[in-house]
């Protein structure tokens with residue numbers, strides 16, 4: 529069984545992430561969306577919120593599982609017998625950081641592979657922090673995040 533892992537902080541999940549999830553799920557037997565803590569960022573949404581947003585959007589998708597996790601990605605991969613990390617590249621500027629992460633993960637766990645997928649050009653400008661910024665000023669986030677989470681994203685910034 530070929531298990532891929534798509535890791536990220538998903539704070540919150542965007543349509544760009546979902547595009548990668550859809551395409552990656554076709555390439556493996558099982559895709560685990562790993563909602564990880566990125567220690568360099570202070571999340572706006574709790575890990576439970578971030579995971580449940582993705583679960584709600586992906587309900588009924590048999591070969592996709594959403595698992596929250598804190599710690600090293602390689603430990604998560606080992607625990608779940610996963611072979612491959614999937615990462616989306618939006619622009620050349622993503623490459624240097626992702627290249628470093630891929631090599632570091634390979635050093636820690638030599639049998640690991642990292643598969644880079646080009647983000648759909650429609651979403652190449654998108655990031656979770658851009659969505660948060662827009663939502664915090666009441667800007668339009670339709671078409672950027674799944675419809676069923678829109679109200680809860682705005683809700684985070686009400687009364688602030």
Ligand code: COA
Nearest residue numbers: 535536537544545564566599600601616647654655656657
């Ligand atoms: N569509 C839209 N946005 C996308 C995207 C896509 N296809 N691909 C990436 N992005 C956005 C993300 O939302 C994120 O936005 P933000 O910075 O506004 O939050 C940004 O691009 C960067 O994404 P990424 O590099 O994947 O960062 P991340 O914070 O989502 O995830 C982890 C990073 C959690 C996977 C990484 O820190 C990790 O593996 N941590 C575990 C600890 C570990 O093992 N460290 C490595 C060894 S020291």
